[in-house]
């Protein structure tokens with residue numbers, strides 16, 4: 001079987017007019033950075049990368065050493081590429097300007113460098129999530145405002161999952177495609193063309209320890225699932241929660257399901273738990289491109305107009321029929 005690399009795939013996308021030469025090179029640089037993060041993640045204790053960094057990030061969360069390492073790798077790899085006007089990271093308070101003497105380009109890159117931080121030290125899958133926007137009006141002095149575009153403006157989005165194998169999952173607006181890292185060759189190989197989320201599912205993912213904080217529509221939906229065969233849904237549902245959004249969404253993309261981090265009393269003041277620009281938007285674009293749906297419970301995630309860089313939102317995504325049902329419960333109430 002002919003093995004197609006990510007590089008070859010991107011060249012084909014450029015030939016087909018789906019990505020510009022600059023976007024292709026930008027995605028190549030992101031994939032190269034992901035390989036470096038993968039090496040660090042897989043060395044674990046041998047490289048001394050586990051544990052706390054001893055600092056807090058802009059979200060007030062304790063940073064792990066790997067949060068800091070992954071963030072540095074992405075910033076450094078991308079700042080000299082010549083394709084970006086600026087970057088924004090979950091780990092950094094303000095936008096990251098490209099140094100004045102470096103070449104600049106027309107895109108903005110946003111990322112969650114290491115997703116699922118609580119799983120690093122227990123050797124469970126973590127990931128990297130990224131999103132690409134156009135730099136509005138081509139300004140070279142990008143500000144936070146340059147990034148405040150709804151997710152529907154994304155021109156590419158993707159993630160890497162560092163699991164038993166490292167996979168790079170990408171959309172440039174023409175379906176979702178996954179590549180598996182061949183560690184010996186150092187190349188991403190095209191293994192999963194046009195991933196799709198089945199319409200129906202019997203699997204759900206939610207942090208059930210928050211049940212007492214949930215809103216009525218979420219309580220109703222989960223209660224109906226848990227009643228199984230004897231309840232209104234007439235069939236049994238299974239539950240999974242990795243607590244790495246990347247791993248949970250990867251499962252949904254691979255075999256269907258619904259993933260929920262809804263609004264609840266615990267996270268209401270912040271607007272939700274997950275970050276709109278670094279987590280919700282890229283995952284929503286991927287899920288929609290795979291035929292699924294993604295809402296806050298009240299509106300399509302990709303339509304949310306961001307008010308600030310580190311904005312949080314409720315997230316309900318996955319198999320279309322399930323997302324539509326739980327969204328309808330919210331809108332009825």
Ligand SMILES: O=P(O)(O)OC[C@H]1O[C@](O)(COP(=O)(O)O)[C@@H](O)[C@@H]1O
Pocket residue numbers: 090112114115116117118207243244245246261
């Ligand atoms: O700790 P909880 O409530 O299970 O939350 C898990 C969620 O938090 C996150 O870990 C947040 O991401 P970060 O690790 O990037 O902060 C998601 O990946 C995951 O879905």
Ligand SMILES: [Mg+2]
Pocket residue numbers: 112114115116245279
């Ligand atoms: Mg995250």
Ligand SMILES: [Mg+2]
Pocket residue numbers: 067090112113114115116117
């Ligand atoms: Mg993170």
